Amino acid sequence: MYSLDHLTMFVESAKSGSFSACARKLGKVQSAISQGIAHLETDMNKQLFDRSTRKPSLTEDGKRLLVYAEAVLRQSQELHSVVQAIDRMEEPLIKLAVENALLVPKFSQILQTFSKRFPATAIEVISMTSTDVLDDIMNHQAQLGLMFTHHSFSEDVELCYIGNLPFYPVCAHHHPLAQAQHIKVNELIAHKQIMLRGAKGEATHWLPKISADIWWANSFSSIYKLVEQGIGWSYLPGHLADERLSFGRLTRLPFSIDHKDWSPSIELITPKNIVKGPALSWLYEAMKELLD
């Protein structure tokens, strides 16, 4: 079992190429380093530095072992950073309940930044339908939720409106509707519409039911597959539709101009009276900008 102090001397000496410089940096005397390294070398029974020259240079063995020594120190730093994170009362785990449709690119960006800022806090993303999001927050299964606005208020949750998510009507490029120039809403009635419905069979209230003939699916990826095969048309969230329009497999339905995009409003929710640690506070503020 090598001592971390000795490993630090090893790594620092290798980096600065001098025992004296290392001593200065570590706030010790030169002989301490010299002895420390010598000690490490006898412990390992390996020569780490070649002292024949003015500045000690790594031997082959030294080069090979250096990267492993650095890895040990990195882990040790990691441990210490978690200790400090606890001092700052950063949470060990944040559960995030997210409406399926809201996994926009910026969402991952925010989590990316978060993981750099709070390496000691784990994130659990649970994607589900909006009604389940509300349940999870009320039962304290999750600390933060993202969902479509739900107009039944509750005393237990705190809501924050953060913007709207545009939906486009789309169909496959070989679907009959794809040829039309202008489509009035009543022309749609004859074509099958695909809609989202959760596991419990609850329909989504935040998108209009237009056609007479409806098929249901429980995720946007299944909706996409049905639409792609020309089964019917559907509303898809802008960010999902865009990437699929660019593949050329989908066509945006040319609704008549007086028909605006549907843009259901989105809310960020937390349980009321929850104590927000630094990590949760940061994430809460960051998520407010999700749709900007």
Next chain:
Amino acid sequence: MYSLDHLTMFVESAKSGSFSACARKLGKVQSAISQGIAHLETDMNKQLFDRSTRKPSLTEDGKRLLVYAEAVLRQSQELHSVVQAIDRMEEPLIKLAVENALLVPKFSQILQTFSKRFPATAIEVISMTSTDVLDDIMNHQAQLGLMFTHHSFSEDVELCYIGNLPFYPVCAHHHPLAQAQHIKVNELIAHKQIMLRGAKGEATHWLPKISADIWWANSFSSIYKLVEQGIGWSYLPGHLADERLSFGRLTRLPFSIDHKDWSPSIELITPKNIVKGPALSWLYEAMKELLD
């Protein structure tokens, strides 16, 4: 900078749930552990164990920090195992030059086993054409090579025949030849054949040139693409052909039965007089079974 000894005490005490048991396991007295853990706790300014009960149990902070402490110790073990690997004179790096066609599934299996057996030895796989393999071995760019038999001998390399790699003639399932029941070789002449040729333009000598009209490609994946599109037919190594036959995109050419599979012979080569350390020796022996 926490001491590795203290971290060991922490982890071992957590695992056995008792300071005394930990002391026995680490060959120290109980009070040493008690003091050691207490010391670590003041260093971290965290309570790691709850002593209110008979056996000390981890606090929340303790649980959270335990996994990081274990990670530090794992890295430290890793370092020590590399030290021991050097003692056993295991090589730091082995370069492996492999003919493109020989990346059979068992090849990765062998490397997988190798990486468990010799975690301190890195492998560099360089895939190329057989003639380049020979060059690399002669120039000591690689320590081990796999290639098709080359009949010009050289004093500098040591050869070991290890078996044969069968090639099938294949075409796309919509290619005219795919319909035929029996094909005699002279019927092939009229159809384009795709063949492999290295960067320097050297043709492969280990597969027959049958058709009059030849196109060249420099890798099996390009050959596959040309064949798949029905440009022509080609020989493909059995393992690559099989997985593509099973996708149903390729058809094996029904040659008349008197026409046997082409199975060029394969050799394992090393530079002559090279000192084989334990890792290279192991790999050499393992590769002998590559085609069994």
Next chain:
DNA sequence: AGTTACTATCAGGAATAGTGATATGTATAG
């Protein structure tokens, strides 16, 4: 050759870790 900056070595002192004895606390069984 002289100067500078480096490393190795050594002895003594400082800091740290380990020991063994003791007191105390907690489950379990009779």
Next chain:
DNA sequence: CTATACATATCACTATTCCTGATAGTAACT
């Protein structure tokens, strides 16, 4: 409830390790 077995905390003492400061030797540079 009490006896027993097993744990942990504390303490003074010892052993070990580590650091310091001084000295001497050596490679590079002027």
